[in-house]
Amino acid sequence: MVLTALGMLLFARMPVHGSYVTDVLPGMGLASLGMGAVFMPVTVASVSTIPKEDMGQASTLNSVISQFSMALAPALVATLLIADTPAGAHTAPPSAYRTVYLVLAVMALVAPLFTLTIHDPGKSRALRTPQGPRVPKQRETTARRPAPWSGP
Numbered sequence: 001m002v003l004t005a006l007g008m009l010l011f012a013r014m015p016v017h018g019s020y021v022t023d024v025l026p027g028m029g030l031a032s033l034g035m036g037a038v039f040m041p042v043t044v045a046s047v048s049t050i051p052k053e054d055m056g057q058a059s060t061l062n063s064v065i066s067q068f069s070m071a072l073a074p075a076l077v078a079t080l081l082i083a084d085t086p087a088g089a090h091t092a093p094p095s096a097y098r099t100v101y102l103v104l105a106v107m108a109l110v111a112p113l114f115t116l117t118i119h120d121p122g123k124s125r126a127l128r129t130p131q132g133p134r135v136p137k138q139r140e141t142t143a144r145r146p147a148p149w150s151g152p
Contacts, residue, residue: 001038001108007031008105012098034108076103 010027050058084096
């Protein structure tokens with residue numbers, strides 16, 4: 001996430017009439033390397049400790065959080081741009097974009113710190129009480145057995 005934050009900081013210092021090669025490409029490269037190095041390992045880590053019978057729910061929760069964040073990020077960016085745009089202006093000034101990139105850089109740096117403070121109560125409980133091998137539950141049958149065949 002540090003690479004992502006550095007990419008955002010490079011975007012924040014971008015001049016109005018900058019060059020793609022010197023101003024856009026370095027920020028894009030750093031941000032994409034940072035995001036690529038984080039997203040897949042985080043996804044794998046989030047579902048690797050889930051038991052098989054709970055995998056459907058965990059995968060659904062992971063998808064919901066992903067979709068929510070993909071909807072929230074553009075809303076945040078648009079809100080910041082609108083808040084920093086003078087009344088009557090048709091486009092946001094460069095200072096508004098700098099503000100957005102600085103906020104995104106701070107979020108990229110704070111997010112990993114937040115994840116390090118999350119406490120997993122299940123993990124501490126598992127350390128206290130040893131558990132044996134998992135045995136699948138037996139299904140309860142409610143159907144009646146057919147009567148034995150008595151012949152013709």
